Amino acid sequence: MTNLMNFFPSRTMSLYMAKMFLVRTFAILAALVLVLQSLDLLTESGRVLAYAGNGDAEIWRYVGLRAPQIIATFLPYSVLLGSIITLSQLNQNSEVIAMKASGLSAHQVLAPLMLTGLVVAAISFTFNDRIVARASATLAQWKKVEYGPLPVDRGDRSNVWVKDGDDLIVVQQIKGRGDAAQLFGITEYEREGQSLRSILTAKTGRRDGTGWHVEGVQRFDVAAGTLMPLAPLRIADGVRPDQFTLASVNADGLSFSGLYEAITDLEFAGRQTKALRGSLWHKLAGPLSSILMPLLGAVAAFGIARSGKLFVRAVIGMALGFLYFVADNFALAMGNLGAYPPFLAAWAPFLLFLMIGEAVLLKTEE
Structure with a gap:
């Protein structure tokens, strides 16, 4: 345990970096949710109110069901941007140079952010499993009846x-x-x-x-x-x-355990479950991307800020992060088509960009 704690910077510095990271991450997430929820309401509020008898209560109900989906979708993007902003500020204030001058390696500098990313991943998984899954299932059913009263499922x-x-x-x-x-x-x-x-x-x-x-x-x-x-x-x-x-299984509308049970039942019934297994693995791989984001954004932390290339480094970090999301969505789509095995579709982008992040970190560290 002592050796593990020695891997991190001092307790004060670790808490300082973690606080900076969390504040910026959730501030960006709040701004994104506010803007995107407002834009989404512009397109859906007319459909909600088109059903006779719907009013403000139904609008707020829609917001309550849609907001968790937006949070789950854009939390990894917020972690990426929060990482880049935090590391850029630490670099600009010469705090990274001070930490490296004290004998810390690049991985030790990033350790507090990656540990905090693990905490965010745990929060994300729990939030997705407990809240997002239920909201997605209810919203999908509500849309099918064009925002009218939800019918009772009698099993037909x-x-x-x-x-x-x-x-x-x-x-x-x-x-x-x-x-x-x-x-x-x-x-x-x-x-x-x-x-x-x-x-x-x-x-x-x-x-x-x-x-x-x-x-x-x-x-x-x-x-x-x-x-x-x-x-x-x-x-x-x-x-x-x-x-x-x-019934046909909506992977987004089920918790991890619920989806696992549905897959077991479908396999017992002799049905194909490869796409659902890919979604099951992705319920783990998706939240864990929060650990990967500080590594991909680390290019903004190393290099002399006075060289004038800090902005370029931040852009490179953003590009690596967004390339990960593109690769992740592509692999999941290929898994749904049956072109990739379920495990590969969920975990290949994570493992690939973990190696890319390590390679870029070692290459750009000065």
């Missing part, structure tokens, strides 16, 4: 498919939940390996023990080319009701 779903061994079951409509779930418009593609053997259709189905009792049944034999009516029978033994009633 449509056009759902489930994998049962080699067989595929497609249901046009599901009503209810649990053992009370009812299926309508059932089609079961009965396969042997990858070969289609027959197609079973039924009008209705209900829960029967661990399977489903279906009525109005017909089976089309692919090899014989014949269609045969059948008596009511039991199918899909072992398929749970929640495998049918799983």
Whole structure:
């Protein structure tokens, strides 16, 4: 523990730098949220008020739901700008030179900011998990009803498919939940390996023990080319009701644990979850970018301010930070398309720019 504490500057200097960093970061964030929320209201307030009966209360409700999304989106940008402003001021006031003259390395100078960035990352993760996820889910539902009263979710779903061994079951409509779930418009593609053997259709189905009792049944034999009516029978033994009633998952509207559980259920139902796994990993990688920002902005800290290149160094730090955000969004999009593995889509930009930041720091330190 003593060796770890010796890695940081003095306690007074560390607290001084952390305070500067936090004040500038959250001041920039407050300004960004105020401006962006005002601009967002210019476009959405008309839609909110277009629904009959909506007024000031609904406008403030929209602000309360939209503001957490804006905070979560622009907190990393604020950390980047806060880092650059803090380090530029320390450099301009020759405080960085004083710290280096006392024997501190570049990494030791940055240590208080990176530790503070870890605290900001923890706050960001908790805020996203507890507040942003719920606000995003509610706002998405509110937009679907054009800012009218939110309907009660009774569990009705449509056009759902489930994998049962080699067989595929497609249901046009599901009503209810649990053992009370009812299926309508059932089609079961009965396969042997990858070969289609027959197609079973039924009008209705209900829960029967661990399977489903279906009525109005017909089976089309692919090899014989014949269609045969059948008596009511039991199918899909072992398929749970929640495998049918799983809705499309909005990753932004779920907490980390909620998204993990949804992915587990979807995988058990035989559905693709690569894009959701990328979003799950990004719920960790996104907040941790707060640790990376002081390293990318460190180019503004080192170099003689009197050389006249301090502004250029600050611009380089901003460019590195914004390139990270571009790479992060690109990798996440490629992960959603299935071009990148989920882990790579979430963590590759972080690890890449961590190495770039270290290389630039070692190259530019004077």
